[in-house]
Amino acid sequence: MPGENGDQFKQGDLVFAKMKGFPHWPARVLQCDGGGRHKRIPVYFFGEHQIGTIPPENIVPYVGNKLKFGSGVRIKGFTEAMWEIQNTPAVGSKLKVRVAY
Numbered sequence: 001m002p003g004e005n006g007d008q009f010k011q012g013d014l015v016f017a018k019m020k021g022f023p024h025w026p027a028r029v030l031q032c033d034g035g036g037r038h039k040r041i042p043v044y045f046f047g048e049h050q051i052g053t054i055p056p057e058n059i060v061p062y063v064g065n066k067l068k069f070g071s072g073v074r075i076k077g078f079t080e081a082m083w084e085i086q087n088t089p090a091v092g093s094k095l096k097v098r099v100a101y
Contacts (some may be wrong), residue, residue: 014062016069017054024069026085047081
């Protein structure tokens, strides 16, 4: 199940990450060294260009969840974040990211 085990996420993965007080936000997984269930995963948030560490249970893959988490949000920066994850997923990184729809 998505988010249960941090081992399923690797550097460059496009995801939606949930921080307290915010909706699931478009993000990219940064370099992480694996770890177990209690390990926090570093992510780069699109739109706001911030970095945070998120518990794996608060992260879901972008692919397969775009319709669920990628629409209907009216918070400043969210539209820009969705545009970036879809059109320039490597923004803020030298990493080349492949996007699967």
